[in-house]
Amino acid sequence: MIKIRFLGATRAVTGSCYYIETSKRKFLVDCGMFQGKDAKLNVNDFVFNPSDIDFILITHAHIDHTGRLPLLVKQGFKGSIFCTTATADLLKIMLVDSGHIQEMDAISENKKRQRKGLPPIEPLYTAQDGDRVKDFVTSVPYNYTIQVDKNISVNFKDAGHLLGSSIIEINILDDGQNKKIVFSGDLGNTNIPIIKDYEFVDYADYLIIESTYGNRLHPSLDEALNLYDIIEKTTSKGGNVVIPSFAVGRTQELLYILNHYVDIEKIKRMSEIEIYLDSPLAEEATGVFERHKECYDEDALKNLALDIDVLDFKNLHYVKTKEESMELNKKNGVVIISSSGMCEAGRIKHHLKYNLWKKNSTILFVGYQAEGTLGRRILDGAKKVKIFGEEIAVNAEVINMPGLSGHADLNGLVNWFKNIKNGVGKRVFITHGEVEASFNLKKVFESISNVSCYIPDFMEEIIL
Structure with a gap:
């Protein structure tokens, strides 16, 4: 039995x-x-x-x-x-x-x-x-x-x-x-x-x-790739694009997409926009991805054959220390990718605290937000949320891109x-x-x- x-x-x-x-x-x-x-x-x-x-x-x-x-x-x-x-x-x-x-x-x-x-x-x-x-x-x-x-x-x-x-x-x-x-x-x-x-x-x-x-149903991946338009629109007016992302999986996929389009300059300004990966775990996980090419699909392997580093590019910056992370609070017109993906822990909560209330910033969700999480409350249209015991107004534009799920x-x-x-x-x-x-x-x-x-x-x- x-x-x-x-x-x-x-x-x-x-x-x-x-x-x-x-x-x-x-x-x-x-x-x-x-x-x-x-x-x-x-x-x-x-x-x-x-x-x-x-x-x-x-x-x-x-x-x-x-x-x-x-x-x-x-x-x-x-x-x-x-x-x-x-x-x-x-x-x-x-x-x-x-x-x-x-x-x-x-x-x-x-x-x-x-x-x-x-x-x-x-x-x-x-x-x-x-x-x-x-x-x-x-x-x-x-x-x-x-x-x-x-x-x-x-x-x-x-x-x-x-x-x-x-x-x-x-x-x-x-x-x-x-x-x-x-x-x-x-x-x-x-x-x-x-x-x-x-x-x-x-x-x-x-x-x-x-x-x-x-x-x-997800939108087609091509439709989801208006990611670049969102980044250009937000950063051009001095706002930050904050992307809560799972340190393992979603972050590496985002880096791959951003890298590909920086290289072919689909959007001219992309190579000028500073992109910060603020997640020590994501950096370590990226190293694991680079060691397991047996899991790569045909497109990724073709890029490797052309000697393209699929997970690194010139305007990507890895944020290692807490002090470096705090310095991002002073920056405008940048992209910040940080974990956790559902906004329940980690450095992403600090970036939300400093950007949610700004009308010119964008909070971009690229993964599933479970019921009861901070990410879900923001995505469901909360006007205010509590972060570290402080009530923060949600004035930033909130965008969901399930096509990148x-x-x-x-x-x-x-x-x-x-x-x-x-x-x-x-x-x-x-x-x-x-x-x-x-x-x-x-x-x-x-x-x-x-x-x-x-x-x-x-x-x-x-x-x-």
């Missing part, structure tokens, strides 16, 4: 975690951090004993899929963590950075608690805890079947969402029956810069699929589903999406196939 329990990203977008139990094994697919309105769940105890988990499979490195791994190790996990080679390298830097954020958050919270006479709290985990995770990681190339034991084999296919992102195929022989479970992971938007498009699978008995954009839209999800060569034999579980998106995808899938689709509840357990 195989059981699956849905421990996150159910009728919501963050906290991806699936607990699977067979007659002989207990394992997880992903172990992500909750963000936005669900962030309070991160302090909850695991519903299993971490030392009982035999192994973990990771779809990709984003923190909403991996951010509780250090906590799991801290509480006694001793098994193997299987992921792709690029994901393994990204985890080394991302989980240390996440631990540092937990430490800084605890320091900030404890200052408030001290003033109220309350006892201090401990960080969820530390940078050192984040660094320990690498000792448990086993990296695997794409499309190489690993035999975890005599009853379970696993294959990672390219999901096209992030460097190293994967669709996971799991074959389980249990009680004399073979069942194939496929996790889509986060499927990528097609034709995004640098990395390849998603691959297809041949068959699944059970499919667990994301639905982030299950009720929306790393997630497949409704058409992309449907295209991937329809190209499962031999279909889904038993059932589809729709996760990793807000309620409207998940239910719309369910409706669409059931209209084009005979397979039953189900949207699980948080903590729900189902026998396969």
Whole structure:
């Protein structure tokens, strides 16, 4: 008997975690951090004993899929963590950075608690805890079947969402029956810069699929590339373009796009506009991208063959120290790319504080904003937001460019589903999406196939 329990990203977008139990094994697919309105769940105890988990499979490195791994190790996990080679390298830097954020958050919270006479709290985990995770990681190339034991084999296919992102195929022989479970992971938007498009699978008995954009369509990438017009228009009137961007993935795609058009001078002024990348993690991640050219698509490889550095150019400046970051507050007519992508932590909050109230500036969103996050509140039209306890007026122009998203839209999800060569034999579980998106995808899938689709509840357990 195989059981699956849905421990996150159910009728919501963050906290991806699936607990699977067979007659002989207990394992997880992903172990992500909750963000936005669900962030309070991160302090909850695991519903299993971490030392009982035999192994973990990771779809990709984003923190909403991996951010509780250090906590799991801290509480006694001793098994193997299987992921792709690029994901393994990204985890080394991302989980240390996440631990540092937990430490800084605890320091900030404890200052408030001290003033109220309350006892201090401990960080969820530390940078050192984040660094320990690498000792448990086993990296695997794409499309190489690993035999975890005599009853379970696993294959990672390219999901096209992030460097190293994967669709996971799991074959389980249990009680004399073979069942194939496929996790889509986060499927990528097609034709995004640098990395390849998603691959297809041949068959699944059970499919667990994301639905982030299950009720929306992206504009074409060409339409989204009015990015340059936005930059030119804003900077020409002395305003700043502030881009909250995920340090890993979206930032590198932005650099690629900006680099390409600076080189061919599509917009003459682009080579004169100073672009600042203010995210130490993004700089480290860019180095990982440069080491994993096996994940690059044809266009990126062609540029490399022409000796074009796809992730660096003359008017790009890396901001390393806090002091350098603070100096950006004095600048006008520049582009500032900073993390975190949902504006929940990091240096982006400082840049929003100094630019949101300026009528000549632009806040440009290029990634998904989860419910309850600061980014979502700004995007939904809030007139004022609180940043570091101070109320800030939102006077800047706020623009959303979903065409630059790393997630497949409704058409992309449907295209991937329809190209499962031999279909889904038993059932589809729709996760990793807000309620409207998940239910719309369910409706669409059931209209084009005979397979039953189900949207699980948080903590729900189902026998396969």
